[in-house]
Amino acid sequence: MIDGLKEQVDRIIETFVAESGSIQTVDNLRSLKEKYFSRKKGIITDFYASLKDIPVPDKPAAGKLINELKTRIEEKLAVQEKEILSRAERASDFTLPGIDLPIGHAHLLSRIREQIEDIFLDMGYEIAYGPEIESEYYNFTALNFLENHPARDEQDTFFIKDFANTILRTHTSPVQVRYMQTHKPPIKIISPGKVFRKDEPDATHTPVFHQVEGLLVDKGITFSHLKGTLELFIKSFFGKDVNLRFRPSFFPFTEPSAEVDISCFLCFGKDPQCRICKGSGWLEILGSGMVHPQVLLNCGIMPDIYSGFAFGMGIERIALLKHEVIDLRMFYENDLRFNSQFG
Amino acid sequence: MKINLEYLKNFIRLEEGKVEFKALLGDIGIEVGEIADHNGQQVFEVEITPNRPDWLSHYGVAREFHARMPAWELLPLEVDEIKEDLAGEDFTIEIASTADCKRYTGCIIRDIQVKESGPAVKDILSSLGLRPINNIVDVSNLVLMTIGQPIHIFDLDKLAGNKIKIRRAYNDETLKLLDEQTKELTDKFLVIADQQKPVALAGVMGGYDSGVTFSTRNIFIESAYFDPFLVRRASRTLGLITDASYRFERGGDIMITRKAIEYALRLIRQSQAQDINITYLNDVFPKGFLPQFLEMEKNFPGTYAGIPIDDQSAASILQDLGFKVTDSGSKIWVQVPSFRVDIHGKEDLVEEITRIYGYDKLASHIPLTANTAVQIDTQREITRTIRNHFIALGFNEVINYSFQSPEENLLVSAETPFIEIKNPLGKDFSVMRNSLVPGLIRNTVHNFNQSIERVALFEFGRTFSRRDDRIVEKEILGISASGEYMPGHWQRTGGIPFDFYLFKSFVAGLLKRFKLPFTLSEKICPYLREGTAFSLVIDGKDYGSLGELAPAVARACKLEKPLYVADIDFSAFLDHIRENRFKPWNKFPAARRDFSFLIDKTVKYMALEAQIEALKPRGLEAYILVDKYEGENIPADKVSLSMSFSYRDQERTLTNEEVNRIHQDWVRQLIENLRLIQR
Secondary structure: OHHHHHHHHHHHHHHHHHHHHOOOOHHHHHHHHHHHHOOOOOHHHHHHHHHHHOOHHHHHHHHHHHHHHHHHHHHHHHHHHHHHHHHHHHOOOOOOOOOOOOOOEOOHHHHHHHHHHHHHHHOOOEEOOOOOEEEHHHHOHHHOOOOOOOHHHHOOOOEEOOOOOEEEOOOOHHHHHHHHHHOOOOEEEEEEEEEEOOOOOEOOEOOEEEEEEEEEEEOOOOHHHHHHHHHHHHHHHHOOOOOEEEEEOOEOOEEEEEEEEEEOOOOOOOOOOOOOOOOOOEEEEEEEEEEOHHHHHHOOOOOOOOEEEEEEEEHHHHHHHHHOOOOOOHHHHOOHHHHOOOO | OEEEHHHHOOOEOOOOOOOOHHHHHHHHOOEEEEEEEEOOEEEEEEEOOOOOHHHOOHHHHHHHHHHHOOOOOEOOOOOOOOOOOEEOOOOEEEEOOOOOEEEEEEEEEEOOOOOOOOHHHHHHHHHOOOOOOOHHHHHHHHHHHHHOOOEEEEEHHHOOOOEEEEEEOOOOOEEEEOOOOEEEOOOOOEEEEOOOOEEEEOOOEEEOOOOOOOOOOOEEEEEEEEOHHHHHHHHHHHOOOOHHHHHHOOOOOHHHHHHHHHHHHHHHHHHOOOOOEEEEEEEEOOOOOOOEEEEEEOOHHHHHHOOOOOHHHHHHHHHHOOOEEEEEOOEEEEEEOOOOOOOOOHHHHHHHHHHHHOHHHOOOOOOOOOOOOOOOOHHHHHHHHHHHHHHHOOOEEOOOOOEEOHHHHHHHOOOOOOOEEOOOOOHHHOEEOOOOHHHHHHHHHHHHHOOOOEEEEEEEEEEEEEEOOEEEEEEEEEEEEEEEEEOOOOOOOOOEEOOHHHHHHHHHHHHHHOOOOEEEEEOOOOOEOOOOOEEEEEOOEEEEEEEEEOHHHHHHOOOOOOEEEEEEEOHHHHHHOOOOOOOOOOOOOOEEEEEEEEEEOOOOHHHHHHHHHHHOOOOEEEEEEEEEEOOOOOOOOEEEEEEEEEEOOOOOOOOHHHHHHHHHHHHHHHHHHHOOEEO
């Protein structure tokens, strides 16, 4: 009796699978469901009704069989319905655009500054900060700019009204003086920040710009250490193939002094029409030198025991070269069509 | 300055074709700008650093070439030497103060003929950018360009009396200069005076009345060493920079004054048809010159610069540059030539040696210094986090000048006087900014004018103010937003503009990120719209403000859309950020209860929140305002609010009954205290 029932169940399942296989719409699926589960004459409903004819001892086993059959068909119907629905959903247009989410940007100068700082932090330099409004003492005198020497004219200076000997710093070197006066060697710092020179704004000048200066003071520091350090920096920043060259120069606070050029990272000197180096093959990038013994003395460091080097670079200049910005004023115009191209 | 390569060949045997002169000049420290062609002659425009006045002449450059290329012979300067002073005239030169003028060499020539210079001289001068005038004035220019010593030639017959005195001007004196400008003088100016009046402004420019003209017959030539400071002050005071002042203020060669005259004599002689009649030469040099000696360990250049140079090569470089070197065992004694005003110590000698030896031969070494522990730079970390926070929210970073116009400062505060710049680039840049807000407004207006719809900005920068006659610099974070927050999208209609609450959320979100224990407290702020202005308070201290720009200010700035701004003192972060420590979270389930009520319109949400905070029972974890309604079915003086409260106990799961009890108990208190009407 039970075996017969089992066969019957298997047949119903077979039929159901065959019938459901070709169904593609939820409506047809519902009709099929009706066919099996309709209260009036559904196949499964009828099956339950036939239970009453089963002998009592077989009833529990038969009931179990029919319950299993019901669950299996219900599950199959549910799975198929889900599939049909999700197929329908997939049919809508997923090429429609998403939301144009706003994207923000760091200022290019901030990014360049962060990159430069990162390289020197990795080399064990600390960052030192100082005021933008400075005394002439820290900006010039302590740095061996002689009073009334034309070297002071080279850095056209803004003066502050009503405050004697007070200026807008023309470089971040005063930060180094302040640091040296309050710390003992070894000293390894960089001082990034805004600086000011009285230049009418044009494509290559802005009266406000940014510098990163570096200073290392210890026993036995040589000019070659400066070259090695800058070489490491330049290659880290511009690429391993970029070389640098030292040219003699003059800064009141360094002796010997060197202007540092890097080989053109775009054409490597091979393109006479190069839009960056104009064919010279070299780009002026920073000023540097051995800290002048008088500067060390002014900061309470004995030059017969310690020596040091210092260097300084303009962030705008580096950004301009690296990203081929054509006009320095764009850094301060804050037109978002410019600012949003970087960072 | 200009260097004519052809002319340079008179002083050094250049070998052309082997080197690129531009690179050679660069190698020794002379930066070359433009290279021009003057009738087939190469003329270099060079930049001379202010420490090297000796380079401001062809002979000075020739000397450097020779040091760098010793095979190129340096030719002696050919002069008409006069060994003894001549006293063929009744004439005197008097120096009032040797501090002002250390040396004065004067010379008289009679019966000369003034005419145009020959074509060779004219050609050289014009190649160097100088206008030929007459054979006598041209000589003075040629001497200047050749050996760097400024000389001045007077028409002797226009000098009153037979005495020249180098003295300070009297306070009521005037002098008409060669450029035909008449200057009023004071005792700050050093002048050359005849027996009646000043005839030249020492080291700057000669007088108009005593200048050489085509009718001049007899001349007085001056070659002197004036105090660089006096020349510089005169030049700057009068705004008069001349070839002479440019050289004198950098410090000339005190030992060359006589030689300059002897060289001039030769050039004048060559310009005349017959031999010249030199009647007087007086070299007034009361204190003489004491050369400078420096001592240097022989191994110092090697160790300081890190170049492998032997003692002999180092010494010969110095000698080629004009230094006298004496060996004294492990050291050398170096006598510094008079024209090298820039050399003061042994480090300067190292630069000379390294420069000529070749900076390209410097080795590269990495310094092995004792590394001190580098602490994490908190300010930098915070700055970076804030920057990335705002970038992710779609804000753009801006950087503005530190100075702006007084009107811009006044937008924010009438607290004057501002920190003013004495010599600004113009009124728009004449005061140090007292706030970042005006810059953000300016940037917003600029971008709106470019049809950019969404202008959300932030800036890190300093502001400047006065406190008790001191200048205070503050690091500030400025934030602003205006226009469209989210653009329109097909899923909804229309975009979402920035509004006050959204902006407040951005600012509060930043502070929450850093877990700053802040509160916002209402305030009156002149540039913020009434009611929208809030102070950002931490531990009772005001760290900044937030709000919508006042409509009047917006109108004044031609801003049509509302602008929301905040400025936060960076010390808020530095002072209050604490090290984060792990806190275990609550593992038990939370239960939510909603509460809708009517409240008097006069009661601000902030007051309600204060009550909630004051009364909140143990177990109330969070609450949120989910709905606000006023209008139909609500009394006119009331507003309907719905809040959702979330309850959770630290130690166990609360039963439904417990949650209900806690909720009802304290909500009842709220109702009583704030006279709420439950809905």
